[in-house]
Amino acid sequence: MSNIITVGIIAEGSTDYRFLGGIIRRTFETVAMECATDIDVYSVDPIEVNKTAITDYVFNAAKRADEHGIMVMCVHVDADAETDKDAFADRINPAFDRVQIDKTADLCRNLVPVVPVRMVEAWMLGDKIALKQEMNTTLTDTELGIDRPPERIADPKACIEEAIRHSQKHKTRRHRYELTIGDLYEPLGINAQIAQLVLLPSFKKFQEAVRDAFRELGYLH
Template structure:
């Protein structure tokens, strides 16, 4: 049976996680079709809370697709992951009681997941054969970085070797490059060592097994 899932992400550059969700389902022998609504294009743009996004997604699907699973991305930022998990559960119970849900809670922010593949960073920087040191954290330290987004942006800039206007243009493409890095993420690579990735994939597999 095909599982129709709704994925609510924090920003459009996070949409690439859909491919990994569907691939994990395929590895389990489950077909999962993931819808990623662009809530920012709604006339009444929802707030940033999980509750607001769920309500907006519900309005979009009224009378249409019925979802068996919702996957909700919420960076922990400066909060404990447990607080984000509780926030997600309470919002789902309020807006869509009984709907199976999977939290996606990167520690601090999702960029921490993207800091572990030097080859991918060099590729999106346009300099795949570069050798300059990028000073990226080891997997054991990635989730302790205070600002992984800034670190990733700097790593791409360093890897490119660009200067002046070329560097300015590259920096403006950061959202696109970040989205590409997420699509390129090696699920079997160093990201497996991160607690937040382990929690996400375990929760997803358990949810799919129960449906």
């Protein structure tokens, strides 16, 4: 009989859920394969709580997660900078500390930070083959303007939007499809290869945090 992990997530925006839901589940499934026993990862469920200051937001979500039997809660914030240093110091660490210190409430305390540098769209650029497949283009990375390391791109969302424009203008009007970046979040969450994403330092840090969550549950040593 397999053991199970139930996973929840709070994210910054609705589009983030569409991408991160698939990515988080498949990362958990990848780490589960490292365990000595069979682990089933249930669907990654959004945790619905009112958006407030980050420490209250995470605390209230951890309480709701516990009420719903969620074993691991992922917390997404974009670094919005060249590194994740300030995101951890100013947002993640204070929020996580409050959950761990407060012993008066029933809370999900197995927390996993999800902190893309600079924003979640940088992770969407992590597997450029999958990105181009979803854009249905044969243009090169250079022609699309995506030939730089994703975490060094100041505005990865704008970079993807510009790549979409390039991909569309090379098609005949008959074969042109009004693709938008909004069409890419969910399929890339499903199809981007974890093996490519772990080449990004911020994603690698997330994967290591997932391993820590498995260790906390006693599934990984």
